[in-house]
Amino acid sequence: MSAAATAARVQSTARAARPSTFAVYRWELRKLRLQKRTYLGLALGALMPLIFVISQNVRGHHGGGGQGSVFESQITQSGLATPVLLLLWMSLFLLPLIAALVAGDIVAAEDGNGTLKTILTRSVDRGQVFAAKVLAACTYAVLAVYLTATVAVVAGVASWGFKSVTSFSGTVVAAPKALLLVYVANTVYLIPLFAVVAIGILLSTVARNSAGAVVGTVGITLILAIVGAIPGLEGLGPYLLTKQYEAWQGLLRTPTDWAPIIHSLWVCGLYAVPALFAAYLVFLRRDVAGG
Amino acid sequence: MNAEATAPPVRAFALSKRYDDVLAVDAVDLTVNAGDVYGFLGPNGAGKTTTLRMILGLITPTGGHAELFGRDPMRVGARALDGVAGFVEAPRFYPYMTGRRNLELLADLDGDGARGRIDEVLDVVELAGRAKHKVGGYSHGMRQRLGIAASLLRRPQLLILDEPATGLDPAGMRDMRDLIRRLAQDGITVLLSSHQLPEVQELCDRVAIVSSGKVVYEGALTELRRRGGSGYRLRTDDDTAALEIASTIAGVRHARITDGGVALQADEEHVGELSLALGRAGIAILALTPELATLEELFFRLTGEPAGGAPENELATAGAA
Numbered sequence: 001m002s003a004a005a006t007a008a009r010v011q012s013t014a015r016a017a018r019p020s021t022f023a024v025y026r027w028e029l030r031k032l033r034l035q036k037r038t039y040l041g042l043a044l045g046a047l048m049p050l051i052f053v054i055s056q057n058v059r060g061h062h063g064g065g066g067q068g069s070v071f072e073s074q075i076t077q078s079g080l081a082t083p084v085l086l087l088l089w090m091s092l093f094l095l096p097l098i099a100a101l102v103a104g105d106i107v108a109a110e111d112g113n114g115t116l117k118t119i120l121t122r123s124v125d126r127g128q129v130f131a132a133k134v135l136a137a138c139t140y141a142v143l144a145v146y147l148t149a150t151v152a153v154v155a156g157v158a159s160w161g162f163k164s165v166t167s168f169s170g171t172v173v174a175a176p177k178a179l180l181l182v183y184v185a186n187t188v189y190l191i192p193l194f195a196v197v198a199i200g201i202l203l204s205t206v207a208r209n210s211a212g213a214v215v216g217t218v219g220i221t222l223i224l225a226i227v228g229a230i231p232g233l234e235g236l237g238p239y240l241l242t243k244q245y246e247a248w249q250g251l252l253r254t255p256t257d258w259a260p261i262i263h264s265l266w267v268c269g270l271y272a273v274p275a276l277f278a279a280y281l282v283f284l285r286r287d288v289a290g291g
Numbered sequence: 292m293n294a295e296a297t298a299p300p301v302r303a304f305a306l307s308k309r310y311d312d313v314l315a316v317d318a319v320d321l322t323v324n325a326g327d328v329y330g331f332l333g334p335n336g337a338g339k340t341t342t343l344r345m346i347l348g349l350i351t352p353t354g355g356h357a358e359l360f361g362r363d364p365m366r367v368g369a370r371a372l373d374g375v376a377g378f379v380e381a382p383r384f385y386p387y388m389t390g391r392r393n394l395e396l397l398a399d400l401d402g403d404g405a406r407g408r409i410d411e412v413l414d415v416v417e418l419a420g421r422a423k424h425k426v427g428g429y430s431h432g433m434r435q436r437l438g439i440a441a442s443l444l445r446r447p448q449l450l451i452l453d454e455p456a457t458g459l460d461p462a463g464m465r466d467m468r469d470l471i472r473r474l475a476q477d478g479i480t481v482l483l484s485s486h487q488l489p490e491v492q493e494l495c496d497r498v499a500i501v502s503s504g505k506v507v508y509e510g511a512l513t514e515l516r517r518r519g520g521s522g523y524r525l526r527t528d529d530d531t532a533a534l535e536i537a538s539t540i541a542g543v544r545h546a547r548i549t550d551g552g553v554a555l556q557a558d559e560e561h562v563g564e565l566s567l568a569l570g571r572a573g574i575a576i577l578a579l580t581p582e583l584a585t586l587e588e589l590f591f592r593l594t595g596e597p598a599g600g601a602p603e604n605e606l607a608t609a610g611a612a
Contacts, residue, residue, distance in 0.1 A: 018369075019402040027396050034387050114383030117349055118441070121377070122400035125368040287350035 021128045028136035032102065041098035045144045048094065049086050049152035053159050070168055078163035080178045082156025083149050084185070084252065090148060091189055091245040096196045096221050099141040103200025104213030106133045107283065111208050117288045130283045134276065137197045142190060149186045153179065171254040185248040188261055191268045192244035196221060198272035202279040205286070238263065241271050298361025299324045300449040300480045301346060307354030308341050315341045317504040318355065323482050328475045330495035331484040334594055338504040339484045343379045343453050347372070359449065377451030382438025386427030390418060390437050393426055397441050405444045412440040416470070432463040439470060450474060453484045468494060492586040502594040516583045523562055526552035526578040527569065536568050
């Protein structure tokens with residue numbers, strides 16, 4: 001074959017339609033679907049509400065104190081108290097851990113297995129691969145949160161009925177509206193969780209070690225929680241990522257308190273945007289030497 | 292016709308890579324022309340794989356740049372890989388997916404109707420029967436073949452293969468060589484990194500030899516063998532005396548007794564001088580046959596490995612000429 005013929009064929013290949021970022025994203029989701037570890041996090045998210053409901057049914061409920069007292073006292077009065085309580089408890093550690101399981105793994109595992117070089121020698125740009133991985137990690141976080149909420153709703157309602165609940169402000173909220181608020185609250189909780197995902201992806205991109213990135217992500221959230229509890233550092237509280245885990249509670253007040261949600265949006269942005277930008281730059285420039 | 296249309300499939304301009312104090316690749320220049328089956332030779336750790344990774348845009352050079360059909364992967368990203376396929380080190384796949392599913396993934400990342408070619412490429416590499424099995428259960432040879440299949444999905448005009456026969460049994464190596472030969476006959480330019488010298492000698496028409504990150508020879512294989520291998524084998528009725536006489540002639544180099552007589556290196560003029568000297572000494576010449584050096588001999592001389600050949604710089608000069 002002549003050089004000219006070769007060049008002509010190469011040019012014709014170059015003109016061919018390139019895969020969209022959506023196509024890459026779809027494959028990222030398929031990869032997640034085909035890995036057993038994906039289901040570990042989801043199973044954890046689904047099991048906790050079940051364990052909670054079963055244990056409450058077995059022991060009989062006694063209301064407790066603390067931040068969740070309004071809803072703890074309603075456990076047996078309305079099944080819709082269960083998803084609120086679960087969100088209250090799981091938002092601090094378990095849901096960030098589940099999100100970190102995928103976010104911390106999604107780049108580092110591919111680098112370690114050598115498959116990053118495989119996909120980076122195809123017709124997609126690094127930016128597309130990065131965007132697809134970020135979207136996939138966020139999708140997983142969304143799935144984990146809504147799955148946990150749905151299992152909590154179903155288990156709670158099956159045990160204690162679809163009844164109205166009393167909000168943090170003491171007003172009674174009808175069951176349909178309470179159900180809607182449960183899902184909106186979970187949606188608002190995704191704001192800080194996406195920031196956790198961004199940190200996980202940054203560590204996954206930089207660390208090149210899956211376990212290290214997952215542990216590091218959880219470690220950062222724990223450190224922030226500890227910083228928030230240190231006497232004298234209370235002033236930092238509103239700016240700590242872990243404090244934003246509570247922003248959704250504004251929805252369960254009457255009237256709705258939007259201030260913590262809006263505050264959470266920009267504070268989480270301060271964590272997520274630089275983390276993602278740094279991860280993007282590292283991913284674009286990194287040497288793919290694994291495998 | 293624009294610059295991309297006339298550019299050679301691969302060009303490297305003073306390509307370098309430094310890791311802290313280690314200079315892994317040192318100002319490598321090479322050109323792979325359309326239609327070449329180009330051997331990229333060097334001992335382990337010579338910088339072959341690092342060079343290929345830079346050519347494919349997987350790692351960033353610390354100096355110089357590479358072009359694929361005139362496009363720099365560091366500047367234009369994936370577009371530089373249009374018409375290019377291959378793998379560096381062992382091809383890697385998702386072990387929890389079947390062979391076919393892996394190819395579907397890669398085809399979707401290629402676009403250009405690559406999905407429609409999956410059955411065809413599986414047939415080419417004779418993996419159709421195992422396509423529904425998970426890659427985690429594949430042998431090394433099967434993964435190598437799947438790597439070739441994944442490359443062919445892209446309908447490449449340039450195929451970059453890094454040690455494709457490594458880890459294969461003799462039959463697998465033969466099959467791999469046959470496959471590469473077939474692809475080359477179909478007009479695909481092949482850049483083949485290897486330290487399997489018989490493989491390169493059999494398949495390649497041009498070579499670059501790297502040692503310690505530097506190209507010590509680039510050019511036609513025949514030219515390398517001609518220049519580096521102007522050797523002769525001499526058989527006489529008294530080889531010991533013939534060796535002594537050969538040693539006294541200035542233009543005769545590296546004369547030594549071997550199983551079949553006396554091996555030596557010299558140009559034609561000095562070989563004539565030697566034959567006259569032997570005649571004057573009454574030593575009968577039974578045979579005087581020219582011998583081209585094998586690639587293996589040349590390789591060891593160029594890379595400074597132990598071998599009784601010419602010093603490294605002689606051949607390097609020949610290659611650069």
